[in-house]
Amino acid sequence: MLEALHQGLQLMATTTNILALFAGMLGGVIVGALPGLTGAMAVTLALPFTFYMSPITSLMLLLGIYKGSMYGGSISAILIRTPGTAAAACTALDGYPMAMRGEGGKALHMALYASCFADMVSNLALIFCTGLIASFALRFGPAEFFSLICFSLTIVAGLSGDSLLKGFISACFGLLLASVGMDLVFGTSRMTFNDINLMAGISFIPLLIGLFAVPEIIKAAAGQKQVTQYAGVKSGGVTWADFRRCFPSICRGSLIGVVMGAVPGIGGAPAAYLSYSEARRYSKRGANFGKGELEGIAAAEAGNNGVCGATLIPLLSLGVPGDIVTAVMLGAFMMHNITPGPLLFQDNLPLVYALYLGIMLSSLFLLIAGVLCLRGASAIIKAPKAVLFPAVCVICLFGAFSINNNAFDILILIGMGLVGCYMGRNRIAEAPFLVAFILGPLFEDNLRRSLLISHGNLSILWSTPICWFFIALTVFSLYITLRKEFFQRKKSMCDHAPSTLDSFNKKA
Amino acid sequence: MQNARNDLILGCVLSLVFTLVCFVLIPIGIDVPKSHDPGQLSPAAYPSWIAFAGLGASLLLAASAALRCIKLNALTPRANSTVKCTARLAGMGPGAAGFALLLAFYLSLDYVGMTLGCFLLYAAFATLCGERNWLRLVIVDCILSTALYFFFVRIASVPVPQGILESFL
Numbered sequence: 001m002l003e004a005l006h007q008g009l010q011l012m013a014t015t016t017n018i019l020a021l022f023a024g025m026l027g028g029v030i031v032g033a034l035p036g037l038t039g040a041m042a043v044t045l046a047l048p049f050t051f052y053m054s055p056i057t058s059l060m061l062l063l064g065i066y067k068g069s070m071y072g073g074s075i076s077a078i079l080i081r082t083p084g085t086a087a088a089a090c091t092a093l094d095g096y097p098m099a100m101r102g103e104g105g106k107a108l109h110m111a112l113y114a115s116c117f118a119d120m121v122s123n124l125a126l127i128f129c130t131g132l133i134a135s136f137a138l139r140f141g142p143a144e145f146f147s148l149i150c151f152s153l154t155i156v157a158g159l160s161g162d163s164l165l166k167g168f169i170s171a172c173f174g175l176l177l178a179s180v181g182m183d184l185v186f187g188t189s190r191m192t193f194n195d196i197n198l199m200a201g202i203s204f205i206p207l208l209i210g211l212f213a214v215p216e217i218i219k220a221a222a223g224q225k226q227v228t229q230y231a232g233v234k235s236g237g238v239t240w241a242d243f244r245r246c247f248p249s250i251c252r253g254s255l256i257g258v259v260m261g262a263v264p265g266i267g268g269a270p271a272a273y274l275s276y277s278e279a280r281r282y283s284k285r286g287a288n289f290g291k292g293e294l295e296g297i298a299a300a301e302a303g304n305n306g307v308c309g310a311t312l313i314p315l316l317s318l319g320v321p322g323d324i325v326t327a328v329m330l331g332a333f334m335m336h337n338i339t340p341g342p343l344l345f346q347d348n349l350p351l352v353y354a355l356y357l358g359i360m361l362s363s364l365f366l367l368i369a370g371v372l373c374l375r376g377a378s379a380i381i382k383a384p385k386a387v388l389f390p391a392v393c394v395i396c397l398f399g400a401f402s403i404n405n406n407a408f409d410i411l412i413l414i415g416m417g418l419v420g421c422y423m424g425r426n427r428i429a430e431a432p433f434l435v436a437f438i439l440g441p442l443f444e445d446n447l448r449r450s451l452l453i454s455h456g457n458l459s460i461l462w463s464t465p466i467c468w469f470f471i472a473l474t475v476f477s478l479y480i481t482l483r484k485e486f487f488q489r490k491k492s493m494c495d496h497a498p499s500t501l502d503s504f505n506k507k508a
Numbered sequence: 509m510q511n512a513r514n515d516l517i518l519g520c521v522l523s524l525v526f527t528l529v530c531f532v533l534i535p536i537g538i539d540v541p542k543s544h545d546p547g548q549l550s551p552a553a554y555p556s557w558i559a560f561a562g563l564g565a566s567l568l569l570a571a572s573a574a575l576r577c578i579k580l581n582a583l584t585p586r587a588n589s590t591v592k593c594t595a596r597l598a599g600m601g602p603g604a605a606g607f608a609l610l611l612a613f614y615l616s617l618d619y620v621g622m623t624l625g626c627f628l629l630y631a632a633f634a635t636l637c638g639e640r641n642w643l644r645l646v647i648v649d650c651i652l653s654t655a656l657y658f659f660f661v662r663i664a665s666v667p668v669p670q671g672i673l674e675s676f677l
Binding site for chain 1: 514515518522526529534536537538539540541544546547548549552554555558561562565566569572600601603605606607610611613614617618626629630633636637638639648652653656660663664666668669
């Protein structure tokens with residue numbers, strides 16, 4: 001084993017590998033920060049270039065891009081409310097209000113530290129708990145998945161803002177929109193009205209950009225946007241006290257990210273929202289979430305980046321890619337005649353160790369690349385709004401088009417922009433809509449697959465201990481949230497009633 | 509009072525939308541097979557559940573807002589809503605212009621092309637946002653359009669429609 005470790009160190013410790021990792025990380029942060037450009041797209045674009053590289057160099061480059069893009073999404077989410085990635089949409093909930101208050105620098109730094117810490121936890125989980133987590137992830141069938149998604153959907157209650165009812169309606173709208181496209185069981189079309197553009201469903205990235213970025217751009221055009229005084233990125237650092245306060249949420253988020261990342265097919269966005277929701281539930285400042293709370297940013301980013309290392313667990317141990325990026329990375333392995341899975345640990349142990357060393361180094365490089373990019377970000381926030389928002393609009397349009405190379409996605413972006421404006425005007429939270437849209441297909445697919453397996457017998461949904469565990473968590477989570485909501489409403493009614501009566505008496 | 513009234517209107521609008529989905533869009537837009545295994549849920553089942561849940565929640569929102577309106581009507585005198593409404597409509601003008609610009613960009617995409625379209629859209633949006641430094645506008649516009657063209661078309665090989673510039677680019 002020590003010999004293999006030594007060989008792995010020799011394999012990894014070359015200038016080319018370290019440069020590839022750092023370049024990938026820097027490129028990933030920049031790509032992640034650009035609206036519409038996803039980590040998956042960047043990794044796919046880089047794949048042909050890796051053909052001429054050694055296996056470890058190519059994997060370092062792809063890994064750097066993947067991790068960098070995961071973090072990069074938070075920069076544009078915080079500064080201009082334009083999430084570069086789906087997972088970063090959760091960061092925008094608290095990041096943007098902080099930037100509006102002039103604490104953009106603090107928000108960006110907290111996002112970076114939380115991301116680096118969660119990434120490190122995720123890497124350690126990958127190195128030390130691969131076997132354990134992989135065997136747990138293997139026990140997930142459709143029924144277990146369904147119960148996990150049910151639990152994840154309870155996030156909606158915590159993200160509803162002022163009104164639980166409006167949050168529920170927003171989620172219903174998201175679930176409904178996610179059901180557009182082809183039916184997976186029968187292969188028939190659903191609400192596509194024979195339009196070929198809708199056959200594959202509604203694209204997520206144009207929807208995300210439309211919902212978050214377009215209303216901000218329109219506000220800027222309408223002159224409703226206040227000229228905000230952003231603090232300099234360098235000056236607005238995070239204090240030790242801030243970090244210590246957010247530390248429990250970061251740890252919780254990292255663990256949520258690790259567990260959700262290890263289960264194939266979940267991805268970073270649900271992990272970020274679940275981490276955010278749990279942080280809100282346990283935080284003393286839960287009422288400030290959504291209004292610019294540093295802990296909210298820390299939780300969202302920890303959940304999001306905690307997924308990175310963990311998605312490699314099923315890939316390395318079982319040969320099963322957890323998401324699109326790891327699927328592309330599987331392609332990179334195959335290109336170099338390496339087959340991930342249990343045999344990888346027998347046949348290519350030095351390569352595995354080299355990969356582990358590179359992965360550990362990536363957390364440090366993420367910190368360096370993040371700090372370098374934050375210096376560049378200060379230029380963005382100093383730009384006049386008449387220059388910045390039209391530029392964001394144009395980048396968003398290019399980004400939306402490039403997702404599927406389809407102009408229809410631009411129409412979706414505009415349509416969702418209208419919906420976003422309407423939701424903002426009527427104080428309907430966008431987050432439940434987004435969570436439901438992400439989880440909707442998983443929810444429906446796993447429900448229908450479970451029912452197919454059991455020939456319509458509903459008892460399959462509570463047939464295993466994992467199902468019971470998540471059902472119990474769902475019930476508990478709903479009970480706690482509804483109870484909190486009930487008491488808050490009661491308290492606000494008690495506070496408002498005397499003032500209303502007073503004003504009435506004065507007028508009388 | 510205004511909030512309650514807005515919620516009432518919102519509840520009614522959403523109820524209407526979900527009713528439309530339940531009784532028009534789902535029956536017309538989803539092909540349901542004539543017979544299937546009991547384990548196979550009909551393709552229309554899941555969207556119908558969601559739409560009915562949404563409809564129920566919207567009706568509840570409208571009803572609770574109506575109740576609040578009735579209660580508050582009894583307590584507070586009626587405010588002059590016409591002035592507020594006019595001011596609100598006046599504020600919507602530039603926003604509507606922004607959406608009109610985006611729609612015009614989409615409709616003219618095939619003819620004008622993405623690069624030139626974005627160049628024109630940037631100029632129009634910047635003017636709408638209050639940019640009056642024309643030199644800066646032109647410089648930023650040129651740099652941005654060129655950078656986007658090189659990144660998406662040359663590096664990422666995205667088949668962006670070039671419209672009338674097809675033969676030049």
